[in-house]
Ligand SMILES: O=P(O)(O)OC[C@H]1O[C@H](OP(=O)(O)OP(=O)(O)O)[C@H](O)[C@@H]1O
């Protein structure tokens with residue numbers, strides 16, 4: 001797969017907010033990409049082009065920013081969407097995974113009937129930092145017997161080591177742009 005044409009365009013419109021939500025964190029804010037209709041379309045189309053022939057069964061997205069992109073990409077691919085939610089939000093039977101973040105710890109859950117064994121799943125989030133969130137989501141899907149075809153995100157923060165960890169765990173990962181050395 002060729003590198004996306006729009007990586008620099010997209011990266012240059014991500015806003016950096018220093019010391020948020022706590023001192024020392026350089027928060028990479030994707031909301032400017034969502035506000036601009038052309039950027040939002042480029043973003044969605046980049047994922048749609050990459051996965052339109054991937055023979056997927058379903059798209060899963062991670063609470064909350066992974067829902068924004070994941071649901072639109074699923075719709076454009078004519079697929080259903082599965083929410084992987086923060087603890088305590090899903091009403092039916094769930095499985096759960098706890099993980100560490102750059103700024104705290106959290107638990108994610110998925111409904112036990114969210115996908116079937118053997119389903120080919122695309123896992124979407126906005127950003128990979130330590131990789132804890134994406135790996136927890138991957139583990140949930142794996143526990144349901146799904147095949148996670150790829151993890152996908154807009155942004156990689158490679159200095160936090162998550163993208164390497166994810167690939168080391170055997171999950172292929174696609175990101176459009178990164179903040180290496182920024
Ligand atoms: O690679 P990691 O270190 O796990 O960090 C990445 C995760 O952190 C952010 O979500 P956050 O938990 O802040 O929740 P939000 O989407 O509700 O803002 C982001 O949207 C990713 O899900």
Ligand SMILES: Nc1ncnc2[nH]cnc12
Nearest residue numbers: 026027028029102127129
């Ligand atoms: N630096 C960061 N910017 C935006 N979202 C994040 N999630 C974890 N770390 C983050």
